[in-house]
Amino acid sequence: MRVLAIESSCDETAAAVVTDGHLIESNIVASQSELHAQYGGIVPEVAARAHLGSIIPVVRQALADAHVEWQDLDVISATRGPGLPSALVVGFGVARSLAFGLGLPFVPVDHIEGHVMANWLTQNDELDVPLLPAVALVVSGGHTELLLVEEGPIFKRLGGTRDDAAGEAFDKVARLLGLSYPGGPEISKFASNAVVRKMHFPRAWLRGTDDFSFSGLKTAVYRTVEESSNPDINEIAWAFQESVVDILSKKAIRAAEREGAQSLLLAGGVAANRRLREVVYERSTIPVHIPLPTLCTDNAAMIAAATRMEMAIAPDKLIDIDPTPYRSRVQKK
Numbered sequence: 001m002r003v004l005a006i007e008s009s010c011d012e013t014a015a016a017v018v019t020d021g022h023l024i025e026s027n028i029v030a031s032q033s034e035l036h037a038q039y040g041g042i043v044p045e046v047a048a049r050a051h052l053g054s055i056i057p058v059v060r061q062a063l064a065d066a067h068v069e070w071q072d073l074d075v076i077s078a079t080r081g082p083g084l085p086s087a088l089v090v091g092f093g094v095a096r097s098l099a100f101g102l103g104l105p106f107v108p109v110d111h112i113e114g115h116v117m118a119n120w121l122t123q124n125d126e127l128d129v130p131l132l133p134a135v136a137l138v139v140s141g142g143h144t145e146l147l148l149v150e151e152g153p154i155f156k157r158l159g160g161t162r163d164d165a166a167g168e169a170f171d172k173v174a175r176l177l178g179l180s181y182p183g184g185p186e187i188s189k190f191a192s193n194a195v196v197r198k199m200h201f202p203r204a205w206l207r208g209t210d211d212f213s214f215s216g217l218k219t220a221v222y223r224t225v226e227e228s229s230n231p232d233i234n235e236i237a238w239a240f241q242e243s244v245v246d247i248l249s250k251k252a253i254r255a256a257e258r259e260g261a262q263s264l265l266l267a268g269g270v271a272a273n274r275r276l277r278e279v280v281y282e283r284s285t286i287p288v289h290i291p292l293p294t295l296c297t298d299n300a301a302m303i304a305a306a307t308r309m310e311m312a313i314a315p316d317k318l319i320d321i322d323p324t325p326y327r328s329r330v331q332k333k
Contacts, residue, residue: 001311002068003075004098005304006059008091009083009111010142011036011047013054016300017066017073021308024123026065027294027301030054037181041171042141048086055094062300070102077307080108082142109306112138112145113155115267117305118291130289131262137252139276140268140298141167141182144248146210146255149265153309158255159210166244167270169214173221173240177233187237188273194238199224201243210255217243241275249279256286263287272296 001021007014011032017025032050036042063069078095081088092108099106116136120127132153138145144161164172167184174183179190201220204213221240225231248270256264264284270276272293281288295302 001074001308002072003077003304003307004059004062004073004095005076005109005300005307006055006078006091006095007111007114007298007300007303008051008055008087009079009081010087010298011042011050012298013051013058013091014298014300014303015055015059015062016304017062017068018121018301018304018308021117021305022120022122022127023125024121024301025068026062027299028058028062028065029294029297029299030058033182040175040181042084044084044086047084048090051087051090055090059094059098073102073104075105075107075307075311076102077107077109077303077310079111079114079303082111105311107307107310109303109310111303112143112147113309114302114306115140115143115296116147116149116155116265117309118267118295118299118302119265119289120305121291121295121301128289130265131287133259133261134263134265134289135252135256135259135261136265136267137248137271138268139166139248139266139270141165141171141270143167143268144212144214146252148255148259148261158259159212159251161212161214162206163213163215164218166212166214166248167268169218169244170270172218173237176218176222176225177231177236179233179237184270184273187241188275190234190237191241191275192238194232194234196232196235197238199235199239201239203243203247205247205251210251212247212251214244241273245273245276245279248276249283252280253284256284261286263289266290267296269297 013030016027076099134149136147144165146158148156171183179186
């Protein structure tokens with residue numbers, strides 16, 4: 001089964017062709033990072049206009065790179081949410097129109113589930129399939145979620161952030177330090193240049209829950225910068241990153257142990273952070289699965305992987321023309 005998937009939930013316009021839910025034939029991403037850097041963050045309407053200009057060329061490039069024609073496709077899918085409404089409507093509308101015009105099934109996909117399903121993708125048909133049940137830590141600019149993934153698969157929410165998402169905290173701290181957008185790669189780069197590495201920022205453990213909070217950490221960084229006449233950006237970046245990584249890794253591993261998970265999955269843009277990957281591998285006592293960095297950030301291949309899953313669990317609901325607002329399929333545990 002060959003899927004053409006489209007993703008436009010935020011500031012990347014993406015299209016991919018994936019076979020059987022795991023083999024990537026093409027995966028094209030048009031990033032808007034430079035466009036939004038001048039604003040220090042994503043402007044929804046600017047993102048939507050950029051999607052309109054990029055969506056058709058990106059889809060055509062995905063087909064060309066996969067060496068397929070329209071008649072070679074079996075299914076078309078797109079991200080339904082969560083995300084920026086003005087951005088989502090572009091990819092969703094184009095994908096559904098293509099499906100209607102070609103007479104193909106159209107499958108709407110949950111963006112967070114897509115991130116998790118990136119762990120089932122491969123470019124060479126060699127796949128280390130994660131064992132279920134698993135605990136998935138989804139960390140990005142808009143999401144910080146802990147999910148229990150059971151056979152089905154069924155996604156159950158264990159906890160999430162009560163304020164800023166981890167990626168959003170990276171962006172805001174980068175701005176405090178005078179670094180460019182997006183903040184994640186910048187923080188990681190400056191943190192690697194730290195020498196002393198003795199600065200310490202607080203950790204909000206929110207004991208007894210699987211929730212996260214990064215607002216207090218962000219405030220601690222702000223005060224450190226304001227109270228210093230010559231703040232050491234490298235040391236601050238290192239201490240901030242260590243705090244975030246410590247919280248994310250320990251809470252995810254504890255949840256996996258408590259739930260009796262057979263594997264731990266990382267997903268989302270922050271999962272590309274080298275330090276987070278290192279620490280999770282070091283601390284976890286169960287197998288860890290993390291997508292390639294290019295599959296951690298928003299892309300359409302992950303949406304195609306989730307498409308295959310959706311078709312397996314709900315084959316009678318392939319064409320979705322319901323105009324009601326997005327509702328996640330992720331259940332509360």
